[in-house]
Amino acid sequence: MKKRTKLPTILSLFAALFLVLGACSNSDDKSKEEKEENENKEHSEMDMNHSSSGDVPEGLKAAENPTYEVGSQAIIESGHMESMKGAEATIVGAFDTTAYAISYTPATGGEKVENHKWIIHEEIKDAGEVTYEPGAEVTVNASHMEGMNGAVAEVESAEKTTVYMVDFTPTTGGEKVKNHKWVTESELSASK
Numbered sequence: 001m002k003k004r005t006k007l008p009t010i011l012s013l014f015a016a017l018f019l020v021l022g023a024c025s026n027s028d029d030k031s032k033e034e035k036e037e038n039e040n041k042e043h044s045e046m047d048m049n050h051s052s053s054g055d056v057p058e059g060l061k062a063a064e065n066p067t068y069e070v071g072s073q074a075i076i077e078s079g080h081m082e083s084m085k086g087a088e089a090t091i092v093g094a095f096d097t098t099a100y101a102i103s104y105t106p107a108t109g110g111e112k113v114e115n116h117k118w119i120i121h122e123e124i125k126d127a128g129e130v131t132y133e134p135g136a137e138v139t140v141n142a143s144h145m146e147g148m149n150g151a152v153a154e155v156e157s158a159e160k161t162t163v164y165m166v167d168f169t170p171t172t173g174g175e176k177v178k179n180h181k182w183v184t185e186s187e188l189s190a191s192k
Helices: 002-047
Strands: 073-076 088-104 113-120 137-139 152-168 177-184 188-190
Touching: 073 152, 088 177, 113 152, 113 177
Parallel strands: none
Antiparallel strands: 073 088, 073 188, 088 113, 088 152, 137 152, 152 177
16 A cells, blocks of 8 residues: 555656746746847847948939938938937938848858848849849848848848938947938938
8 A cells, every 4th residue: 555655646746847847948948039039139239330431332323302401310210220210310311212121141141131121222233223123132232231242132122212321329329320321211200
């Protein structure tokens, strides 16, 4: 009889042990997911060259009558980066072109970048006059992010618009970003 009473006790201990180990495993999975999300956020923040030299691609034409004139102020309504949305920007360039959202695997390797906004028509290698349609494969000739230049990308969307190069101070603080490329007209609003 004594042996029979020990068996249920041992089984109960094993069941409790599995429950504890299972709970630890689930919390490890959650920690791993949170860590990956934070790394992705850091990746997008670190790899983007927030500031640029201000050089523009050959053939890019200045906008004749932009909504936001060079030297004026506007509020950035887009969230390409966390520190950008809501920032007051100074317009340093306005150009009429086609802006593309693209997905690509960095030429230097690493995870695929989904729906990057924006590159412009003049930043596509051997671009002709015709606007690329969603699904088209293009080679990027821009260095907004590490590994972007030379990458083969898929066009996600295309928008004929005025694009702006802007200076702004991140809403999270830090150094002023100079000559950031690109913000589309629909991503700006009048400064108050």
